[in-house]
Amino acid sequence: MRGTMRFSRMLLHTLKESPSDADVISQKLMMRSGMILKVAAGIYNLLPLGLRVISKVEGIVREEMNRAGAQEVSMPVVMPAELWKESGRWDVYGKELLRFKDRHDREFCLGPTHEEVITDIVRRTVRSYRELPLNIYQIQTKFRDEIRPRFGLMRGREFTMKDAYSFHATDECAEREYRNMYDAYCRIFERCGLKFRAVEAETGAIGGRFSHEFMVLAETGEDAIASCNACSYAANTERAEIRPPETAISNEPAGPIEAVKTPGKKTVEDVSALLKVAPSRLIKTLIYETDKGVIVALVRGDYELNEMKLCRAIDAEWVKLADEETVRKTTNAPSGFAGPVGLKADIWADHGVRGMVNGVTGANAADEHLINVCEGRDFEAQFADLRVVVAGDACPRCKGALEIFRGIEVGHIFKLGTKYSSALSATFLDETGKAQPFIMGCYGIGIGRTAAAAIEQNHDEAGIIWPGPLAPFSCEVVPVNVADEGTKKAAEALYHALQEAGCETLLDDRDERPGVKFKDADLIGIPVRVTIGERNLKQGLVEIKERRAKEARLVKVEDAAAAVMEALKTRLPGS
């Protein structure tokens, strides 16, 4: 990468207004600052300024991966269907996997991830436990035909990802590498200047048993995370556990169970309003179809069921809300009037339902509900943590309470086990000469998403405020008026001095009015700006302003380069 650049020569066009299709701040600012240019839905050109930032992120990732002992390779974007059929994912991956045929009518796909290919590499090269462990990574383009791409680089269809895969002879070794990657990821995101949390997460389509997501905290994040206010527990809300409440002994006298007419009132709000009962007194009854048969799930009216928790609780492969027909068959009533009383089915209930007295449920008859329903007396259920976490819920690990934050998932680490090595018959010979499948781990980082997340976390009304290590340039030199010979000379001299000092510098040598240059400088967000104007120059001074700071300061022209380097070193390390 060339260290310095003249604005007048750079392919860099800023916009005063945001393109109408941008809807999060990072996307708006990336488009306005001329970093990216859209080609199609979820597909972008990276223009010079944008590429410089992406290269910075890649550089940090590469350094830390290498330091952690991983080796870089490059795998193809296009891959044959055979590998995916071998792993079984050709049939399960769905439409996100973009498939096509070549001229010989052979099936191919664009790689959305590379477990198959890397496993193929290793099974064809590694023979012995002596060659393990191994951690192989690449920084490469992925394609996932997302249903709805959005938010610019945050959720594109084509995107750059660092994906690493490790191979081990033993579980302990895989565990160590997981830890090693966890630490490397922390270093990477720290170096990027991001505020983040590592949280426990679901494993999704990649498979495997447990995983951590690295979340950059930001209001616009697509994920919600629960984080304990007292201990270090943090988890994606898809997974976050809730400490079961102490069973409250209600001293409310239990009333006689009774049916009431509730014509057409199917939702919690409707029933609650009609009967003048708080939603928390209602028992929501959900009928699920699962690979273990029909399951009835109960959750308090003011809570939401978490399907993944239900899945885990009943040890099912999948669960799916039952259709109208199944509901009728199970409850003898149209949907909206289901209740646990008298139901002949496998009933699971969230802890919040335990000990409920005088609750309200459907009567398993059209247009009817039951009041004064008591858990234990009128129905029985197996209890589990089944609901979606909400702010204030009890931490599963300590006495603290959970807070909910929004976050952007920038990294994800998985323990894969032998899922892919077994499927692809990738084995090594152990000490006893016996063939064993590799134990694998998998570790991803969204490169473009990390850059976008940095903007979400670092901007103001005027534009981007790059963390030093990600900034496309470290310093911008702004001559106020290039028509003035003295100004121009001083700017050129400083530009060359900074170049000599190894500082990546952008010289705004355009014949534009100062206001235009200042607005662009703020928008682009380079950490340090040196303004050179006739007025100050007469006193032998130039102005240094840090993008993040409100105030500028004056230094002697001859000290300017040194002052810039000093600012970068002391206050903006890594720039």
Add this chain to the structure above:
RNA sequence: CGGGGCGUAGCGCAGUCUGGUAGCGCGCCUGCUUUGGGAGCAGGAUGCCGGAGGUUCGAAUCCUCUCGCCCCGACCA
């Protein structure tokens, strides 16, 4: 895939209801003036009005079909 919306100059938009010379702001080009927070004046260029059919003397405008894009939902490392 379901619901909603939008395609008019590089960008942001008006014009469409009620058919009749294609507009505005920003940007771009030329010249002069100006030079510390998106300058002023004067001149100028730029449109398959997303595409294809149709109705009509005449279509950006009405009808049909199509493609693309955006939002909400379902889905998803």
